[in-house]
Amino acid sequence: MHPTITAFERSPDRGRGLARDMRVRWALEEVGQPYAVRLLSFEAMQQPAHRALHPFGQIPTYEQDGLVLFESGAIVLHIARTHPGLLPGAPDARMRAVSWMFAALNTIEPPVFERALCVVLEQRTPWFAERLETLDKRVRQRLGELSLHLGQSPWLDGEFSAGNLLMLSVLLRVQGTPLLEAHPNLVEYLARGTARPAFQRAFEAQAEVFRQAQQAEALASAQASQAPPGQT
């Protein structure tokens, strides 16, 4: 059976590819594994049925033949280990690619995500400018180190890998910002990643979910406004 993943019925990022199902879709596209998607409302994510699959009530999950996984990093690692194409064959190179997976999620994503949270949640606070500068500084340091390490190589540590896939998924969050644009090699790295046909297919699939949710909402709203008075 094909695996089934879960994703937002209506992603808060409005289909910009920042939700964490994107990285799982991308990995599945890279290895050519067809998959099914079960869309969840925010309400459904909190229900016991979903909590039984994901203890923290988040997306994505991954189900296949009785195996249930959560955490996008673990799911991408599972896909990479059960299909060729996302991890080098040599054991040492393989483990280094795994180091980059953890670096993406435990060293780069936390400051990048905190910055994104601050922009959304603290924009109207008196301390916004000062907090943002502190967070920008943390992100700048990490991106500077990443840029230095990447140098003129097309990918981190050899060929394209699950480590690159997760790192690029995290960099999407700072795409178009001065933080990323301070490093032309990282801008090119991200462009190289997002130009991959597998990325494009995954991106299109998650963007289509958002477009359809919007259309359905517009239709429902139009029908409601045309209802005769007295009917609700």
Next chain:
Amino acid sequence: MHPTITAFERSPDRGRGLARDMRVRWALEEVGQPYAVRLLSFEAMQQPAHRALHPFGQIPTYEQDGLVLFESGAIVLHIARTHPGLLPGAPDARMRAVSWMFAALNTIEPPVFERALCVVLEQRTPWFAERLETLDKRVRQRLGELSLHLGQSPWLDGEFSAGNLLMLSVLLRVQGTPLLEAHPNLVEYLARGTARPAFQRAFEAQAEVFRQAQQAEALASAQASQAPPGQT
């Protein structure tokens, strides 16, 4: 050859077991793998020699027979996959343990670490109380979900595993706080983890590094104050 890991010469946590070498030491102790430690000053961590091992100039690193790894999560996973004792044998259960490793580092550690950073860096700001409450709320939500999932089981998802080891390493940061003590089953879970002989040996080893650094500093300071005037 035994592996060599790196650790702080003088840990900012004063030997409380919060630095990320602790989780690697613990994993090595659990599987009975002897190891060597190379201590690094903050200055040495920024030098090219260390940057060649760790692109982000952090500890720990792991070196063995030409293999160099960074990121504590990747190192623990490598130890768990090359020695028996930290991952179940059945493939599905093995991958679920890996899900818990990523959950510890990508779902629980970021809010817990942000809260710790805020307490250190923002305590004297006018917005401290408000920020801390926001961060506490995020940590509370995650610990509530973790507590609910753990229930009365001794460990997450079956036997003790690398997933539990990383989760417990993260919970150490909230040990003794009302955030953790709101959940008696998490307090017991942490007590069960820290009572393991392997944890005790690892904790003692890293605490000893700090004690020795303190003694050396006290000695140097005493010698300096006894130096005859005119000598520096």
